[in-house]
Amino acid sequence: MNNSKINTALCSFGMSGIVFHAPFIEVNTNFNLYGVLERTKNEAEKKYPKIKTFRSLEDLLEDKTIELVVVNTPNITHFDFAKKVINAGKHLIVEKPFTATVHEAEELIQLAREKNLVLSVFQNRRYDSDFKTVKKILDKGLLGDIVDAEIHYDRYDPNLSYKVHKEKNTAAVGSLYDLGAHLIDQAIVLFGMPNVVYADLDAFRPNSKVIDFFDVKLFYKSHRVTLKSSYFVREAMPGNIFHGTKGTFIKSKADVQEKELMEGKKPGLSNWGTEPESEEGLLHTEKNGEIIKEKVSSLQGNYMEYYDGIYDAIRNHKTVPVSGNDGLNVIKVIEAAMKSNIKNRGIDL
Structure with missing residues (x-):
């Protein structure tokens, strides 16, 4: 087994x-921050x-130790950078959004x-404290069958x-690709690919030439999920609202x-990624035949889990x-959303 550090x-x-x-x-400790591409600085x-x-990029890719x-x-x-990296025989992390198109x-x-x-896509928001907490609540079945869900950014x-x-x-370019890629990925992690996508996309900032508002509906056989983002929300709504046949879970987007x-803080401290108590989620549901309404402490957020997984994928297969x-899959949903906005109808996936 090769336990050497990965030159990155x-x-x-x-x-x-x-x-x-x-x-x-x-x-x-499993990685070595070896090189960086800076054209002038x-x-x-x-x-x-x-x-x-x-x-x-050519000089970087010629370095055999990377x-x-x-x-x-x-x-x-x-796409262009990633293709060159792969052709150079190197493992690859691509920032979200993965590419511009499905092709x-x-x-x-x-x-x-x-x-x-x-080949991996960097979706660090899977390791946010709020998303990890939501996933735990759903995995435990504390809300029953999900009926309706909203995730805001x-x-x-x-x-x-x-x-x-x-x-x-x-x-x-635009918020559907930048912020939407996070929310779509989270929805797919929780529920899989939707059957139908319907989207309302717009640009509200003065002189904006790119999408800066989206309201995307994902339709599943038993429920629907709303993914929404706007640059004009001064008083934030809860970032996560989940309603099920047994109850509701509401959680702010509060990853620190x-x-x-x-x-400038370094990851790895014992209290890393720990939300303040004031951001606890609210669980109002039925447990063992009894109605309960209680605060839920957030799980610890930790983007390092992603890099630990990358090491295991490269070294331990x-x-x-x-x-x-x-x-x-995220790009499939984005393309469907853009098509839906143009045609003003749901798009089957």
Whole structure:
């Protein structure tokens, strides 16, 4: 068994590299934060003096010691970068959204399979404290059969992003791809693929050229799920609302990991990813014939679980956390939602 560290390289050192990837790769003893692609700057070297800076993707991919590459570049580049990484014979993590289209996702999955490489989509929100808590409640059957569910990802920010590529009306841009990819993935983890998708998509920020509002309905045989996001929610609704035949569970979106990472805190502390008590969920249901209404403590959030899973997939041939097929299913729902919005009708999957 090969227990050596996995030399890992990042394809950019913007927010995702600084906040969501580098801290976990550096702290995890199974990985070596080896390299980063920065075309003109040396920001990674300032924070991680031992890291190697590459000026082009080609130079990075020529380095034989790199085993794993994280494609955390703008959405529109994911397919092109990922294909080059796979063809270079390296394992791969692609930021969500996986690709712009179903066709691109299928091509990458097939290529990685042919070359026997690990391909994973980075869906860190599976490891949020609130989502883990919701999943535990549902797995225990505490609500009975689910009838109706809502998952929100709201914020108040009417301003356009300073990142120009996020506001250009090109493929894979807009909140349905960025925030929607998280919510769709969570819904599929909980309930599987829906039968029908119906969507209302719009742009409400002044001068916005990309989708910044979505209301996506996923229809299943026995229930429906609403996925919703807006940039004009000053007073947030509960991020998770689940109604079943026995009761209801309501939970805020209160995972603290992104905030802690933005503050420069390192993952791995004993209290890492621990929500304040004020954000406990509310469970109102029937248990053993008795109606109960009680607060539910949140499980601990931990994005490191994702990287632990990546190590096991590469070194121990375990199941890949968030597989290429998982990423593909999200893009299938996004494409159906966009088609639904144009045709103003439900789209069968």
